[in-house]
Amino acid sequence: MPKRIVIVGSTGSIGQQALDVVRRFPDRLAVVGLSTGRSVDLLAQQAREFGPTAVGVADAGLYNQLRSALADTDAQVFAGPDADQIASLPEADLVLVASVGLSGLTPAMNAVRAGKTLAIANKESLVAAGELILAEARRSSSRVVPVDSEHSAIFQCLEGEQPASVHRIILTASGGAFRDKPLEELANVTPDEALMHPTWRMGKKITVDCATLMNKGLEVIEAHRLFGVPVDRIETVLHHQSVIHSMVEFTDGSVKAQMGLPDMRLPIQYALFYPHRATWAPSRLDPAALGCLTFAPLDLGRYPCLSLAYCAARKGGTYPAVLSAADEVAVAAFLEGRLRFSGIPAVVEDALEAHTPEVAVNLDAVARADAWARERAASCVRRLEV
Ligand SMILES: NC(=O)c1ccc[n+]([C@@H]2O[C@H](COP(=O)([O-])OP(=O)(O)OC[C@H]3O[C@@H](n4cnc5c(N)ncnc54)[C@H](OP(=O)(O)O)[C@@H]3O)[C@@H](O)[C@H]2O)c1
Numbered sequence: 001m002p003k004r005i006v007i008v009g010s011t012g013s014i015g016q017q018a019l020d021v022v023r024r025f026p027d028r029l030a031v032v033g034l035s036t037g038r039s040v041d042l043l044a045q046q047a048r049e050f051g052p053t054a055v056g057v058a059d060a061g062l063y064n065q066l067r068s069a070l071a072d073t074d075a076q077v078f079a080g081p082d083a084d085q086i087a088s089l090p091e092a093d094l095v096l097v098a099s100v101g102l103s104g105l106t107p108a109m110n111a112v113r114a115g116k117t118l119a120i121a122n123k124e125s126l127v128a129a130g131e132l133i134l135a136e137a138r139r140s141s142s143r144v145v146p147v148d149s150e151h152s153a154i155f156q157c158l159e160g161e162q163p164a165s166v167h168r169i170i171l172t173a174s175g176g177a178f179r180d181k182p183l184e185e186l187a188n189v190t191p192d193e194a195l196m197h198p199t200w201r202m203g204k205k206i207t208v209d210c211a212t213l214m215n216k217g218l219e220v221i222e223a224h225r226l227f228g229v230p231v232d233r234i235e236t237v238l239h240h241q242s243v244i245h246s247m248v249e250f251t252d253g254s255v256k257a258q259m260g261l262p263d264m265r266l267p268i269q270y271a272l273f274y275p276h277r278a279t280w281a282p283s284r285l286d287p288a289a290l291g292c293l294t295f296a297p298l299d300l301g302r303y304p305c306l307s308l309a310y311c312a313a314r315k316g317g318t319y320p321a322v323l324s325a326a327d328e329v330a331v332a333a334f335l336e337g338r339l340r341f342s343g344i345p346a347v348v349e350d351a352l353e354a355h356t357p358e359v360a361v362n363l364d365a366v367a368r369a370d371a372w373a374r375e376r377a378a379s380c381v382r383r384l385e386v
Helices: 013-024 040-050 060-069 080-088 101-113 123-140 149-158 183-188 204-212 214-227 265-273 304-315 319-335 343-354 363-384
Strands: 003-008 029-036 054-057 076-079 094-097 117-120 144-146 166-173 234-238 244-250 255-259
Touching: 003 013, 003 080, 003 101, 003 265, 013 029, 013 040, 013 094, 013 265, 029 040, 029 080, 040 054, 040 060, 054 060, 054 080, 060 076, 060 080, 076 080, 080 101, 094 101, 094 265, 101 117, 101 123, 101 319, 101 363, 117 123, 117 265, 123 144, 123 214, 123 319, 123 363, 144 149, 144 214, 144 265, 149 166, 149 214, 149 244, 149 255, 149 265, 166 214, 204 214, 204 319, 204 343, 214 234, 214 304, 214 319, 304 319, 304 343, 319 343, 319 363, 343 363
Parallel strands: 003 029, 003 094, 029 054, 054 076, 094 117, 117 144, 166 234
Antiparallel strands: 166 244, 244 255
């Protein structure tokens, strides 16, 4: 019997690459649910190819368009907040949450509450409410498998190891689009320039987060949540080639690294097939052709967002939710040409400094912090608007 999967955010970069993996394994993977934010044409095309029992669109105003595009199929159509219900479809075994921003939180919670395996690419929900998701997963005995390449690497390095043997985690960072640009030129870089990532092709928000290194900061918090390692034992290192996806150093000084060419289909299919290995390699690494791998310390002066993320992680509570929400608002404003690149850390810092924290005991506390941070960040963007 094939593993029956739901993909939340199937029209995005991760979603489409996941469907590419599914295409290679018609006997072992079956798609039962797909959802999108607004891209109903592409979603309808995907639904025709993969035949899910249900589809969802987050923008409720697009219900009729999606319904009529699939009128001659049996697919059930959900729209608006109801679209998140596809994460708890009774027929699903595994839910891949590949939507962007905090929109991933409700489907991730729905999936674990319903006892599904959660393959999670969406880092923002882990940052804002990872402890709640993992607590719910423990209660329902759901398995949570990371998809982010760094966390997939750590997950693979930790297989067969005792948690107490972990000395530190080392996250590798490509350095993003501006890693070689003189610091004084960074304030005025354009969205188009920020979207030119040197090694990965991804959605817009994460690509800008790579340029500011907020992405690495979110990943530090994500790793802290997923693997229970204290924040101060999660380090970062610049690694231009994006071939070592991350490393774990153990108490005896031994270091394990997971390697592969930068191709997200590798960690995606690892998560879809876990605990087994797939039989198809999306890409194969030739060490001799690579020549050398390079590493260097990250210059925190160049990447204030990374320092802000460490600060939010150490403070805990609702600070990580505020960090992530303020960053979402700032990145959207930058992409719309309303905020300078250097305004992104300024907006996030303003929100963190003004925040009155709460213990992130439940989703309501996270939602309150998220809403407050978005409002605060929006007003800071208006003050800094170009
Ligand atoms: N791309 C990568 O290589 C990569 C690597 C590691 C981690 N991640 C993480 O994976 C997540 C997705 O990244 P991405 O690069 O794939 O982003 P993306 O290309 O922007 O795609 C986001 C997807 O989410 C959909 N979406 C937006 N709001 C939604 C909602 N409320 N309900 C359902 N779907 C919704 C979008 O629909 P529309 O088509 O309508 O916009 C799109 O399908 C992010 O959290 C990112 O940090 C990505």
